[in-house]
Amino acid sequence: MVKQLLRLMTELSSYRWLSRLMGAFSHSRLSRLLIPTFIRTYQIPAAEAEKPSGEYHTLNEFFSRRLKPGMRQVAEGDNAIASPVDALITAMGEIHSGTLMNVKGQNYLLEELLNHSPHQELYKKGYYFVLYLSPTDYHRIHSPLTGRRIESDYIRGRAYPVNEFGMRHMKSVLSRNERLITYIAGTNGEAAVVKVGAMNVSSIRYSDEQADKWLIGDDLAYFEFGSTVVLLLENGTFTPRPGLQEGTKVRMGELLGTQGRPQ
Incomplete structure (x- = not known):
């Protein structure tokens, strides 16, 4: 009851x-x-x-404050994928036939998360991270790789909470909430940074609306209250850092893994 x-x-x-x-x-x-x-x-x-x-x-x-210079170390290397945010990894793993499996007890269809974008084909057998930002966390979002913007997609939606209760007991919160998606093409593959709005979030904003390319760790966007980022990596291109698992707290710039196309 x-x-x-x-x-x-x-x-x-x-x-x-x-x-x-x-x-x-x-x-x-x-x-x-x-x-x-x-x-x-x-x-x-x-x-x-x-x-x-x-x-x-x-x-x-x-x-939505910025940090003092040097407060975060950003992973280096042409094939590095860095965490775009300070966050808790609430789910991670391979995407199976376009489905993100067992995200807080629910499965998510990629086509719904990406609002039926043609880009979904690049991620149906890719890799994903669900990164939850609590009110304690720094709330600016940074580029997880060096690359150029391919497309940006804003999707109107609801404002359900993305905390433990919301994710477990509300249906498909990540696919129903407001979302701002940035598709970034790097040297070794594409990434989608899905910024998901939450309860009492007034908006998700780009730090520079005109920017069309970023270096790894560059300021990309920010939330105006706490929320979640879903990071998607292209099919067959990503290898996670050994030992990384659900429940790990990561900082912006921290190495999540490496991206490279098969030779």
Whole structure:
């Protein structure tokens, strides 16, 4: 009964008008008063931010903060694939015939996640990571490889939570929520960075709308509140780093594995 009530409350709170309302408050000058409480509650390492917390004018501005230079080490090498975010790996593995298997007890069809994009053919036997960003985490998204933008696809959707409850008890959250997808072609294969919106997220934004190529670790986009990134790697091109597994906490720039086409 409790679970059903929570599901109903989540359904009701997933509408875009509520997200817009929460977003409007987080952009208001009044919201800056919550920044110290926010830092304490989530034990955010505010010393990593590029500015002192008192210099941020709104809660949203603090949430989408940049880091001081040198706070993250970015993997090197022409075939490196780096984590695009600070996050918890909640699922990872090979994609089987266009299906992401057992993501918090659910299977996801690639065609639904990518909104029936023709790009799905490149990933049907590829590799995936589901990377969950908690409120504690740094919320900017960086390029996982060096490459150029092939396409960008914005998909309107709901704003279900992507936390443990939402992922386990709401149907196909990753495929139903708002998404901004960036397809990046590198030297050794293509990657899709699927940025998934969440409850109370007002938007997902590119750091530079005009950018069409990035070096590995370059600033790509940011969430205006916590969410999830699904990283897809092209069929037959990716080898994960030994020992990496579900439940591992990774930092932006950390090596996830290597990408290379078969010789």
